[in-house]
Amino acid sequence: LSAAPEIPKEDGRPKWDNKFQYILSCIGFAVGLGNVWRFPYLCQIHGGGAFLIPYFIALLFEGIPLLHLELALGQCLRKGSIGAWNTISPYLGGVGVGSWMVSILVSLYYNTVLTWVMWYFINSFQEPLPWSVCPLNENRTGFNEECYESTAVNYFWYRKTLNITPDIAESGTLQWWLILCLATCWAIVYLCTIRGIETTGKAIYVTAIFPYLVLTIFLIQGLTLPGATEGLIYLFTPNLNTLKNPRVWLDAATQIFFSLSLAFGGLIAFASYNPTKNDCEKDAVTVAIVNSMTSLYASIPVFSVLGFKATTAYWDCLDRNIINIINEFDLPEESIMRQNYTSWISFLNSSYPEKIAGLKLKSCDLQEFLDQSASGTGLAFIVFTQAIILMPGSQAWAILFFIMLFSLGLSSMFGNIEGVFTPLLELQIIPQSAPKELLSGIICLISFLVALCFTLGSGSYWIDIFDRYAASVPLLVIAFFEVIGVMYIYKIKRFSKDVEWMTGRKLNHFWQITWKFISPLLLLIVFMAFVTLQMQKPPSYTAWNPKYEGFPMKEEKIYPPWVQAICVLLAALPCVCVPLVALFHLVKQKLRSKDPSSLPPEVFSCQGSNS
Amino acid sequence: MLRALLLILSVVAIAHAELCKPDAQNAFKVRISIKTALGDNAYAWDANEEYLFKAMVAFAMRRYSSKSTTQISNVLLCNVTDRVSFWFVVTDSSKNVTTVPGSEVEAAIRMNRNRINSAFLLSDKTLQFLKITSTLSPPVEPSTPVWLIVFGVVLCLIVAGIVFLIVSGIQKHKKKNKESTERENLEEKVEVTLENGIPCEALDLKAGHINGVFAADDERFTSL
Numbered sequence: 001l002s003a004a005p006e007i008p009k010e011d012g013r014p015k016w017d018n019k020f021q022y023i024l025s026c027i028g029f030a031v032g033l034g035n036v037w038r039f040p041y042l043c044q045i046h047g048g049g050a051f052l053i054p055y056f057i058a059l060l061f062e063g064i065p066l067l068h069l070e071l072a073l074g075q076c077l078r079k080g081s082i083g084a085w086n087t088i089s090p091y092l093g094g095v096g097v098g099s100w101m102v103s104i105l106v107s108l109y110y111n112t113v114l115t116w117v118m119w120y121f122i123n124s125f126q127e128p129l130p131w132s133v134c135p136l137n138e139n140r141t142g143f144n145e146e147c148y149e150s151t152a153v154n155y156f157w158y159r160k161t162l163n164i165t166p167d168i169a170e171s172g173t174l175q176w177w178l179i180l181c182l183a184t185c186w187a188i189v190y191l192c193t194i195r196g197i198e199t200t201g202k203a204i205y206v207t208a209i210f211p212y213l214v215l216t217i218f219l220i221q222g223l224t225l226p227g228a229t230e231g232l233i234y235l236f237t238p239n240l241n242t243l244k245n246p247r248v249w250l251d252a253a254t255q256i257f258f259s260l261s262l263a264f265g266g267l268i269a270f271a272s273y274n275p276t277k278n279d280c281e282k283d284a285v286t287v288a289i290v291n292s293m294t295s296l297y298a299s300i301p302v303f304s305v306l307g308f309k310a311t312t313a314y315w316d317c318l319d320r321n322i323i324n325i326i327n328e329f330d331l332p333e334e335s336i337m338r339q340n341y342t343s344w345i346s347f348l349n350s351s352y353p354e355k356i357a358g359l360k361l362k363s364c365d366l367q368e369f370l371d372q373s374a375s376g377t378g379l380a381f382i383v384f385t386q387a388i389i390l391m392p393g394s395q396a397w398a399i400l401f402f403i404m405l406f407s408l409g410l411s412s413m414f415g416n417i418e419g420v421f422t423p424l425l426e427l428q429i430i431p432q433s434a435p436k437e438l439l440s441g442i443i444c445l446i447s448f449l450v451a452l453c454f455t456l457g458s459g460s461y462w463i464d465i466f467d468r469y470a471a472s473v474p475l476l477v478i479a480f481f482e483v484i485g486v487m488y489i490y491k492i493k494r495f496s497k498d499v500e501w502m503t504g505r506k507l508n509h510f511w512q513i514t515w516k517f518i519s520p521l522l523l524l525i526v527f528m529a530f531v532t533l534q535m536q537k538p539p540s541y542t543a544w545n546p547k548y549e550g551f552p553m554k555e556e557k558i559y560p561p562w563v564q565a566i567c568v569l570l571a572a573l574p575c576v577c578v579p580l581v582a583l584f585h586l587v588k589q590k591l592r593s594k595d596p597s598s599l600p601p602e603v604f605s606c607q608g609s610n611s
Numbered sequence: 612m613l614r615a616l617l618l619i620l621s622v623v624a625i626a627h628a629e630l631c632k633p634d635a636q637n638a639f640k641v642r643i644s645i646k647t648a649l650g651d652n653a654y655a656w657d658a659n660e661e662y663l664f665k666a667m668v669a670f671a672m673r674r675y676s677s678k679s680t681t682q683i684s685n686v687l688l689c690n691v692t693d694r695v696s697f698w699f700v701v702t703d704s705s706k707n708v709t710t711v712p713g714s715e716v717e718a719a720i721r722m723n724r725n726r727i728n729s730a731f732l733l734s735d736k737t738l739q740f741l742k743i744t745s746t747l748s749p750p751v752e753p754s755t756p757v758w759l760i761v762f763g764v765v766l767c768l769i770v771a772g773i774v775f776l777i778v779s780g781i782q783k784h785k786k787k788n789k790e791s792t793e794r795e796n797l798e799e800k801v802e803v804t805l806e807n808g809i810p811c812e813a814l815d816l817k818a819g820h821i822n823g824v825f826a827a828d829d830e831r832f833t834s835l
Contacts, residue, residue: 118765122761187773188769194780332693333647435780
C-alpha cells in the first residue's frame, strides 16, 4: 500500500500569478468612473457628511454580503457565470445568462465613454486648450454664436466632441474622429484582454494603481488652490435633516450596489481563477472597504477643485460688477475692491438708485456657485475642464486627469470583458484548438462594430438610455435571484459548509443572517422603490438644442414611443432570461422524465471537485 | 492789442469747449485702466501723458491721411476723470472750427492701434476707445491638428503591442505543438512492458523495492 501524496487535480484552468493580482483586479473592477463622478455628487446633494450614514449601512448589509457571496460562488464552482449557475441548478442557468447579457450591454456603452475620455486626452496636448477659447464665426467679426451664448467648454463638448443632434430621433451622421478614438479604445481593450487574465493580470498593476497616484497629486494641488476649503466645508458639512428623505437611502443603496459592480458575472469569473483554498471572506471585506475608501478619497480633490471653480466664478462676478460701476461713475481704479464691494453698493444705491438699477448688476452669491453641481459626464467634461483652464499649467493637469479617468474606466472594462469572455470560453463557442486570442479578438471586433452606433450625433442620448435602463434594473433582479438561488435552492447549509472548507473557519452568523433575510429584503425594497420612481413620470431627457428659446438651458423632451419600447426591452431582456431558462429546463425535464433511462443530475459540492 | 488777443483766445477756448464735450459730434470717449494692466509698475496719468496721447492721435491722423497738416494742437481733450477716462476730438485746421469726421478718426486709430497701445504699455482691453471695435485676431491653428499627431502615436504603440502579443502567442503555440509531437513520437518508439503496474526496466535497474508493510522500525534489510 503506497500512500501517494495528494496531487491537486490540474484542470488546465488559468490562474492568477499571485493573490495581489486577484485582489487588485477585483478592486480595479469595483473602483471605476462612478467613484469619482457620482459619489461626490451624491454626497453633496444629500447633506454632505450625513450621507455617509446610509452609505455605510448599505455597505454593511447589502454591499459586503453580496460581494462575499459572489466571490465565494466563483471560487467554489471554478466556472464563469453561465457555467456556475448551470452547475448550481439548471433552472437557475438563466441568472448566468442574464449576467452575461448585462455585461455585454454595459461593455458596449462603457467603452464609448472611454472614447470621449480618450478624445479629451489627445486634445489636451494643444496650447491653448481647445475648450478654453471660442472659435470665430465665418466672417471673423465675432465669436461663433452657439459658443458665445453658452460657454467655450460647453461648445467643445456638445459640438466639437459629440456633434450632438437636438433630438434623439435625429440620428445625425457618424463622427469620424469618434470612430477613430473608439477603434483605439477597443484596440487597447483587446491588447489588455488578449489572453484573458494572463494579460489583464499584468495590465491591472498599472491601471489599478495609477489612478491613486493621480488622485494624490490632485489632492495636494487641489488643497493649495484658493477656495478649496470652501468647497470641502460645503461638501462635508452634515445636514442630518436630509436623512428623513427616503430618496437619500435609495440613492445610498443603489450607489453601493452599482459601485461594487455586483451581478455582472465579472467577479464570479475573477474568483473562479483562484485556488479553492482561499479566504474569500477576507477578500470580500477588503475589496468593499477599499472601494468605499477610494470614493471618499476621490471626493476630496474633486471638491477642492469645485470649490476653487466656484470661488473663481464668484470673484469674476464681483469683478465684472465692480468694473461696470467704476466705468459708470468714473471712479478711480481699485477704489472698489471685493472686500468693500457691499459697503460701496449700499452707499451708491442710496445716493444714485436709478443709475445702479440701470446697470443691471448680477447678484453674486458664493453659495449659488457652489450649488451648481454636476455628476457624470457633466462633471468631468464640463465642470472639471472649466476648472482646469483656470489652474496654472493647465495642459499637464488635463493630461493627468484624463489618463486617470481612462485607467479607472479601463480596469472596470477588464471585469466587464472577463464577464463576457469566461462563459464563452467555457461554452466552447470556438474549438479548443483555436487560440484564446481569436475569441477575444472576435468579441472586441463585434463590440466595436455595434458600438459604432454610439458615435452618431444622437449617440450620447443612447448612452444615457443604456446607463439608465440596461445597467440598473436588471442588475437588481439578477442579484436578487443570485441570493435567493444560493440560499434556498443550493441551500444555506451546503453553502456554509463549502465556505467553511474554503476559508478554513466556521461561517459567521452575520453572513447567514444577511444572506438569508436582510440582503434579499433590501434588494426587493430597492427594486420596488426604483421602479416606482421611474414610473412616476414619463421618461424624459434633456436635449442640447441651439434653437431652443431657453438656450443655453437644455430642453426637456419626452422619449418617443419607439425609444420607450427599446428602454423597456433593454431592462426586461436580461431579467426575462431567468424565468425563460427555468421554463425551458422544466419542459426538458418533463419530456425526459417520460424516458426511464435518464439519470438524476449529480449533486455538486465544492469539496467534491478537489478531493 | 491785449484786449484783442484776449478776445481771440476766449473765442478759441469757447470754440474748443463747444467742439470737445461728452457726446459731441465726432468725439470719442477713451477709457484707460493703467493699474489693471501694469499693477505695481503703473504710472500716474498726468499732463505729460495727455501730451503723449495727443501726439499719438496726431501721428495716427498723419499716417492715415498722409498729409502733414494735423498738429498736436488739433487734438482736444476734455472731461478727464479719475477713472481715467476722457473725451477727445480732432479739429481740422484748414477749415475753421470744425472737427474731422468720426469715420476718418476711427479708421486712423484702427490702423495704428498697435502703435498707440505700445506707446502706453497697454492693450486693446486696457486702452479702450469706446466706439471703435478692435479686430479680433484669428486663433493660431497649426497645419496638422495636434490631436491627430498624438492619436497616431498612441495607435502605433497599441498596434505594435497587439502584433507582439499575437506573434509571441503563435510562437508559444508552435513550440508547444512541436514539444507534444516529439513526446508522442518518443512514447511510440518505446514499448513499455508492465509487470504489476511497474515497468520492467525499473525492476532491472534497482535492486528491488522496499515493501512498506514489512518495513517496521529501522530494520536492516538484506539486499537481494
